[in-house]
Amino acid sequence: MRHQSGFTLALAGFALLTCGDATIKSMAGLWPAPAIAALRFSIAVPLLATFVTASQGPAALRVSKPLIQLGRGFSIAASSMLFFISLFLLPLAEATAIVFVSPVITALLSALLLREHLQRSAWLATALALVGVALVLRPNLAEAGAAAFLPLIAAFFFATMMILNRLAAGTGSPMALQWILATVAAPILIIVATAGHMSGLPAFQIGWPDASVIARCAIVAVTASTAHWLIYLGTTRSTAADAAQAVYIQLPVALLIDALLFRHFPDAMALGGSLLIVCAGLVMWLNQKRTIEGMGP
Numbered sequence: 001m002r003h004q005s006g007f008t009l010a011l012a013g014f015a016l017l018t019c020g021d022a023t024i025k026s027m028a029g030l031w032p033a034p035a036i037a038a039l040r041f042s043i044a045v046p047l048l049a050t051f052v053t054a055s056q057g058p059a060a061l062r063v064s065k066p067l068i069q070l071g072r073g074f075s076i077a078a079s080s081m082l083f084f085i086s087l088f089l090l091p092l093a094e095a096t097a098i099v100f101v102s103p104v105i106t107a108l109l110s111a112l113l114l115r116e117h118l119q120r121s122a123w124l125a126t127a128l129a130l131v132g133v134a135l136v137l138r139p140n141l142a143e144a145g146a147a148a149f150l151p152l153i154a155a156f157f158f159a160t161m162m163i164l165n166r167l168a169a170g171t172g173s174p175m176a177l178q179w180i181l182a183t184v185a186a187p188i189l190i191i192v193a194t195a196g197h198m199s200g201l202p203a204f205q206i207g208w209p210d211a212s213v214i215a216r217c218a219i220v221a222v223t224a225s226t227a228h229w230l231i232y233l234g235t236t237r238s239t240a241a242d243a244a245q246a247v248y249i250q251l252p253v254a255l256l257i258d259a260l261l262f263r264h265f266p267d268a269m270a271l272g273g274s275l276l277i278v279c280a281g282l283v284m285w286l287n288q289k290r291t292i293e294g295m296g297p
Contacts (some may be wrong), residue, residue: 006237010246013230018096018253020220020227022261025087031213033084034196034205037077038189039214042181043221048179051225056173063180064171067165072177075182079154081189091264094136096254097274098151098233100247103284104129105159113163113176121283129280143163174232178225248278 052060063069086095108120137148161181168177196204228251234246251274258264268275 004187004232007246008234009230010074010234010235011249013227013234014247014249015253016230018092018250018257020223021083021087021096021254022092022257023216023220023223024068024084025262027213028088028214031209032083032196032206033191034090034189034204035206035209036213036217037081037084038186038193039209040184040224041077041080043192043218044182044225045186046180048175048182049222049224052173052176052179056176057128060173060176061179065168068168069171069180070184072161072164072168073156074183074188075164076181077185077192079157079187080185081192082150082157083218084152086154089147090151091157091255091258091266092262093251093258093264093266093274096134096250097152098133098156099127099137099155099276100251100274100277101152102158102162103264103281105156106162107284109159109163112167125280128276128283132241132273132276132280134139135269135276138273139271146156151188159254166186167296175229248281251278 007125018105024088075105083095083099086098108126108255111122133152137152142196165177171177172180193204193206197206231246258266
């Protein structure tokens with residue numbers, strides 16, 4: 001029963017993250033994506049600091065391994081900004097599906113950077129993911145052009161953050177590490193948003209935001225922090241590997257939101273590609289689970 005409740009909490013957390021993505025997409029054309037990302041993380045910093053201090057004490061905000069933390073913050077800043085831009089240009093479900101390639105990229109980076117052994121199943125997952133991405137991108141390349149690859153680049157930076165998370169393991173609680181991420185990402189995104197404004201490009205011009213934009217950024221900051229907390233609780237009540245598989249609830253939630261709010265229905269090939277990407281992630285999970293079980297207690 002405890003294991004089931006943990007998985008349910010993780011499901012709720014990942015579904016909430018997709019609702020936040022839909023909120024971001026609803027701001028397309030109202031404010032530049034880098035500015036939205038900067039405001040979202042800027043709001044999260046004091047919220048997370050208050051939560052961590054109240055629950056764990058001020059000492060929990062101490063930063064260890066600063067270079068790794070800087071890398072984590074830069075990676076999430078790049079991933080978030082690129083994904084937000086892609087949400088403005090692509091359907092929610094397709095952008096979400098492409099980002100699911102990140103577990104496969106993480107495995108490849110682990111083999112390259114951490115010298116972890118890559119089994120045959122990982123290569124199978126890589127092939128499935130690449131075919132899936134090609135199918136998902138196919139209908140979007142004509143409309144969005146090269147911008148259709150933005151979710152893939154975002155997935156790369158997210159995978160980089162996951163690698164750095166392993167190196168940062170044990171340096172703080174999950175929520176404290178979330179605070180560090182936001183604290184590093186916010187100023188980076190402010191600089192990028194300012195540079196975009198100074199570039200003179202119309203899409204990056206920052207005016208005073210509408211009150212609804214500020215409110216929606218605040219909603220995303222709160223829902224994202226709540227989602228990560230629910231996911232963390234899920235890992236404490238089940239296994240981290242099992243709770244992580246709840247991430248795939250994001251695809252049906254994204255499909256439902258796309259249909260109901262944005263009136264978008266993916267074609268059969270795009271839907272098939274999305275399912276292939278999910279299958280690739282499941283292959284990676286089964287491979288990881290067998291490896292852990294083979295290691296014994």
